[in-house]
Structures are given as C-alpha cells and as structure tokens.
Amino acid sequence: MSALRPPGARRRGAITDVPGVRVAHVTLEQSAQVRTGVTVVLPHTRDLLAEPVTAAAHVVNGYGKPLGLQQVVELGEVETPIVLTNTLAVGAAHEGVVRELLDRDPDLGRPRTVNPVVLECNDGRLNDLRALAVRPEHVVEAIGAARRARDGHAVEEGAVGAGHGMVAFGWKGGIGTASRVVELEDEGATTDGWGGTLGALVLTNMGRPEDLLVSGRRPEVAPPDPLEEDVDGSVIVLLATDAPFDARQLGRLARRAQNGLARTGVLTDHGSGEFVVAFSTATPLHLRDGDWLRPWFAAVADVVEEAVLSSLRAARPVTGRTGRTAHRCPI
Template sequence: MATDTSAEKRKRARDFGIPFDGTPGPLNAITDVGGVHVGFSTVREETPRPGRKLPVRTGVTAILPHATADEPVPVFAGIHRFNGNGEMTGSHWIKDGGYFVGPVLITNTHSVGITHHGAVRWMIDRYAATYEGDDHLWLMPVVAETYDGLLNDINGQHVTVDHVFEALNGARAGPVAEGNVGGGTGMIAYGFKGGTGTASRRIAISGQESTVAAVVQANHGRRDWLTIGGVPVGKLLKEGDLGLSERGSIIVVIATDLPLAPHQLQKLARRAAIGIGRNGTIGGNNSGDIFLAFSTANPHPMRHKADAVLTIAMVNDEILDPVYEAAVQSVEEAVVNAMIAAETTGGTPHDRHRIEAIDGSKVADLLRRHPGETTRSTSG
C-alpha cells in the first residue's frame, strides 16, 4: 500500500491569473485562522488489492480548531443542510448545543464509521487527563463524507484507524495541500477531477483585522453547470465530458476568529450555499451539501468545569454583512482551487472512468476572452 501525505506545492487558481473578489490572508487558507491546523492521510493505488476490482484512492482530512491546546476546547458552531443526501456526525448537538468538541474530519461515504471510531480513540489518547478520569464524559467528533465510488474501491472500506491517526497527528499550521489529498483524493467536481480546496479572506470589523476562511471537499456539479468568474466555463470546455449525472456532494467547513454566537454561525454556514452557487451548482437531488461554521473566539472550559454563567463576546448582527461576503468569497475560491490543484485520475484497465483535471491555463484564457463577464481582482 502506498500512502502519500505530502503537501506537494501545486498551482492554485490565482497562480494562473484567475480573478476573485476580496482580500485573501497570507496563506489564502483556513490555517490563516490562528490555532487551526489541517492534516491529511492520502491513499493512492493504481492497481486493485487482492480480491478487489477497483484501485484505492481515498483518505482522511482533519481540521483541528484549537490544535495546540492541552485540553479539549468547546467551539461555538453552526450547521446548515442545503441538501441532505449526506452525513455529518454530531450535527444534532451542534444545532441544539451550539458547539462541538474535538476535530472535524472528512472522508468517503463508507468510511464515516471507522473515521468516527478513530477520532474518538485519538481524543481519548490525546486528552487522557480529561477522558480517562472519573467524569464519564462522552465524545462526539464531527465526521463528514462525500462519495468517491467512481474512482475508488469504496466498498472495500480501506480507510483504517491508522489513517485517521495519521491525518490528526500530522495536522499542521501553514500551507494546506489541495486537490487529490486526504478525503478529497477520489472526488469529482463538475465532471472534472475535484477534491480538497481552501481559501481565506481578511476583513476589518470595527478597525480590527479578522479572518474568515473555508475548506471544501468538492465532489458535486455537472460539467455544463460550471461557472467561474461569471463565465460559463463548463459549456466552453465540453471536450472529454463524460456526461456524468449529479451524484456527488460537497462538504464546506468555514472557520473564523471573529467572536460569533451559535445563531450567527448558523447564519454564516448558510452562506456557503451562495458560495458554491457562484460556481454554478443548483444543489442536485443526489448531492449532500452540508456546511459547518465555527469560531475560535470565546474559548471556554469543558462545560462540566465551566462557571454557572458563561460570558461571551459577539459581533453585532448589524455589521455581519462583510463577514457573510468573506465566507461566500472564500467558499467560491476554495472550490476552484480544489479543481485547479487536482490531478487527472483513472484510465487504467481497472478503472470505471478517467477523470481529467481542469486546465488552469485554459480557464484563465477563457476569462480573458470574456472581459465583460468578469471584472474581479487577481490581487493577493
């Protein structure tokens, strides 16, 4: 088995001059939000394992909100189900309690169970003083999925606890790998190779610089829906289109260092629908479009150790529009980054399909040839 966890530098949308609105953070990644680390376990194999018919191309993506904390930190959060043909564990408590504790992981549809199992084991080991004591605490990490069965032997259930540990223990600050990495390894977006993507935006609220950022696992859309910078790119790049129906999904995780209350984070999560909509998806019936937003502000102890009355700071709802805008922009760019960074996959005698990666140079050329469609900035 070949397991690849490298963060090889691949070109991103802006490297080709593809324009986007807003001002990105230094890394243009979710790790621009302080304390957030991202890790991957990536499995890429070109021949089937014994007794199997398809190659293995899958993995796990891990997002840690307070990665360096010695104790688990409750994180205020909100969730939105734009189209519910998918899974995100812990979602009921996020809706009712307004927070989650632990990492967020993204994998393939048939590996949610083992990924959740591994995350629980990792949390017990990582925070032994909290979970091995006499408090009898439960754990409910967040695990989401999209379906990679066209390029991966998904029914072989090849993700293991070791892969979960690899992603979690390898989580780091700094640049985030994109494309065929982690849970995004076998994903398809708009008929092109999809996968993992990220982007961020810097905004000023009451004179204070803050960050809003996103990670996506893009596995959604049909070729003729794809729009970039207002240009119908999918209709103009029809060559090689397999005509695949909309049977995928997209998971969006939005992070911010702004102090937002749970009801505000729920509203922020909803804006991911506008972000993915900018690239053309209609949210097809078979697509699981599930969005999570969390804030690293307002850290509190675990609730059983916290004071009877909790005090939180929160941004005035009246000035949230720039925050919503930053989220929409981050999600839109993260999807394009996932596609631009992806690598053509499949086409071996063992594969169902060969899925081509989109050509960033061709996209940039199309946008230049349609100047009336897009007036966006390429700064940053």
C-alpha cells in the first residue's frame, strides 16, 4: 500500500521555514520486498512554468542518474516540483511530473515542453528495485499533497518518502532537514548584502560506519548489522532561500554544501553520486559579491551538516527485502 505522509509530524527547523516552500512524501510498503517512495519539494504553489524560481545545480561526484540538471545549469531556473526517489524510478517520476502538469496546463506539449527535475539514490539494499514500485500516480499524489500544505508546515524526517529504503553510514538514513536565519549587520544598506532564511533538505544514502562524524568525533557505537554491500551510496542536497540571489551566486552556495557533508564524514567515493540544487524564491537583485557572503557560506555548511545528522536521528528501523534491518543511529 502507499502511505501518504501529511506535513506536520516533525520539525527541527526545516526547509519549509523558507516562505512558500512545501514538502510531501509518499511512502511505499506494498510487500516485504518494497521499501521505497517519493519526496516532492515544491518551491512555491503558484504556476512554476509561468513563474520559475532562480536556481543552480552543482555536481560533487557525478555517479548518478538525475534528470533535468543540465537545463537548470544552462538557464538558471527550476520550473517544476523537484522530485526525489530511487534510481530505477526516475522515469516514472518524470512521467508523474509531466502528467500532473498536463492536467493543469492545456497548452503544454503544443509544442511547449517542460523540464522536470528528478534526483535519485539507490535504495536497493532494503528495497527490491526490480519491483518498479514507484509509479507516476505516486508522484502526482505527492505533488498534490505539497500543493495543499500550509506555509511553514513541519516536515517529517527519516525513513519516509524517498528516504524509506536508504542507508547512511551503516545505519538507517533517509530524509533530513534544517534551516538557519542569516542576519547581517547594517542590512538596510544594499552595499552590505542581505540576510534571509536558508533551508536544506537532504536524502542520505552514503558512507560507511567508520566514516561517520558527529561534532568532529567518531561515535562510540557501531551498527549491529551494517548493510555495506558493494554500494558506495549517494546523497542529494536541496538548498532553498528567500534572499534575492542570482543563479551564479546560488551556484556558489551549492558548492559550499560539500563543506557540510565533509563535517559528517562524507568522503565522496568513486561510485557515489552527490548532487546539489539551490534555489531562491525571490527575484534576483544581482548585487556584487563581497564579504557579506561569508555568513551565508557558513550557514550552508551548518544546515547541511544538521540535516544529514537529523536524517539519522529521526529514522526508525526498517527491515528490508533480505530480512536484514537498518537500525536507527543512537547519536
């Protein structure tokens, strides 16, 4: 069965602290073999095709199967909900976004097209990827739930949505989120830059038990049954802000996400896929870069680190397709 996870179950500071941003999950447990799902991040609830958000994408390590990133790099815009799911569900997720938009826009495809952004991690250690359990209707369902959510809603974390079958550092991984308010001195002067809210949402599926760092230290606990099959793993990072960054500046923020990942012990293996998408809900002002960016760069590292650790702390144990269990990390 599919379990639609309504917003409101959990909040520790979330990407939805950025006004307008919504998140929804559809979690799939159709049998003992299926441990997967869909997570949708909606930058705003208006018509994204008519009002795309300014955006940037950064590839830390490109061992992955995302869709839509090249046009984001080229145009500096995101024009659809952003979908997270498992590796073999990318096609179904793409179709789901397209079908939802076709129902909303009678002119789409005649001949104007659209660029869905779909990002993935491999949840095959717990989930039967061959079952192709994620279908387009699950994506439509999640987008609908995100559209109905209230502004500033809580975000459920851990083993939900796209994170249901993910494993991080040998423990149960999944969805994590965090936010920061960035304040600058003399903010009213345009030469001094601007402040605002920065939120992160991560999908964690990476790392070995010995890699994990918490506040710069290795935990004294180890997974009782670490799932370490020959999968290097991946992590997806989404950054959102209400500050009026342009696409180039958002790219600078996106590249700093690696600093937060490194704080948690992410090494970026040969076969890992680390992808970052950053977007702003504000109209860009094209202010010249300067020292005012330093608090933003520090905030990126902070929210990414916190979101990764939150994905571990919030996750419940999940038993997967082979009968093995990914346990919650007691950090």
